[in-house]
Amino acid sequence: VSSSLRLKDERIARIDFEKRIIEAVAKQAEVEFPPVLVDIEIDQLLSERLRYLQQEGRSLEEYLSSRNKTEEELREDLRSLATKRVTRSLVLGKIAEEEKIEISDAEIEAEIEVMLASAAESKDELQRLLNTPRSRESIERLLMPRKTIQRLVEIAGGSATNIKIKEE
Template sequence: QIEILQVDPVVFKSTFPLRPQVELGDHQHIRLAPEPAEVTEEEINSVMEQLRERRAVWAPVEHPVSFEDLVTIDIEERSEGNSINSYQGRQFPVIQDSPIPLPGFAEHLVGMKKGEEREFSLSYPDNYELKELAGKQYNFKVKLIEVKEKHLPDLNDEFAKSLGQGIETLDALRESTATSLTNVAEERARRDFEQRVIEAVVDLAKVEFPPILVEQEIDRLLSERDRMFRRQGGLESYLKTFNKTEEEVREELRPGATERVIQSLVLGKLAEEEKIEVSPAEIDAEIEKMIGSTEENAEELHKIFNTQQGRRWVEERLITQKTVQHLVEIATGNATKEGESV
């Protein structure tokens, strides 16, 4: 930032951010124990039920509508001052306390019989998240066309075979499910432990940095949201959907962005002091690994990652991974002895 103080002769004041200052604490003596990765029978049973749900069959029934049924309905909808919108043959899952299309809609369907018509009015709550809909009333006229009831398959060997995964028995399916859940739990425990170790190192460090680093991190996070919502209209659509200004979102992101900046600076300083490096061969291998995990645009990704900027990004990613792994080894008492390479 340049401020002109005087024109003749020219006198100006230049303001620029200072380099971040990081003073590491005694991280060599951090000791933490990872939490065990456990899988319960309840978790296994939950997955088994999800598998049953995916193979559910919906059969027509003649009884009145109940919660958990699937109904086919004709709908006429009108809000104050607007014309009627008609929808024919819409399928609607009758789920208790569902907010779709409005809170209370599903409850008004319960007890209806095939061919029956009902009229009712519903309003959005006055404190509804989208202010343009808060308190707005809608009038509905609904005709019930069909009711279907969900039938779940039995959990047996035949069900296990039907999944087509080379599994022949229910016991084998449960064992496979337990293995998958254990792998997920171990990965989650690993990430959680790494984060605990990073936080412990950060707590011991003294960090000073210019505020512009946080603003740049917020800009990056906003760009991510813009990409995520690109098909729905980008960041502008995101702000409109949640009825927020960009400044409000920036303030919501600020604490997390500040934490990320501090962690990045501490890890960078530690990598520098510990002389943690990666070789060109390691960068090449990581690029191949990353591209190998995608099915499309391999040639384009090769071009991107093999630019100077792309390779630098991969290098920084690997250095961070090595640094975190080194900290984990310190925290668990398995650090490389002095004199050995990192």
């Protein structure tokens, strides 16, 4: 029990450290983007919320009614989070580009294996679906921020090799 609590505490501490690193980098970055990116992210957040509500057997209308909000008010409430997510995504993308971070076929294969291991049934069908070019690209997009965050942790922790220093 104590080792699982220790692992949980370590995981929470690592996630907190990663968030602080990303926030620090994002604060220093000057990021400009069209407002439509925030609107697209708000749509994504609403879709995520709707899926969650459906799993609970609730509708968006019920949710809005329980909060005394309109959909437009909810969208406005989500604007700040959406802006942070867009900024984070753009910053991580730029860092990945600057650090020349790439996802190898082996990393994609490893992620597919993790997905297959957690699948309850029809693993052959799932493997066929996950190995399509479109799915592999999607997995690469999933892995890129993780690998970029891992690189930021290495840099922040001082264990990075080949740290790039910007000349002024």
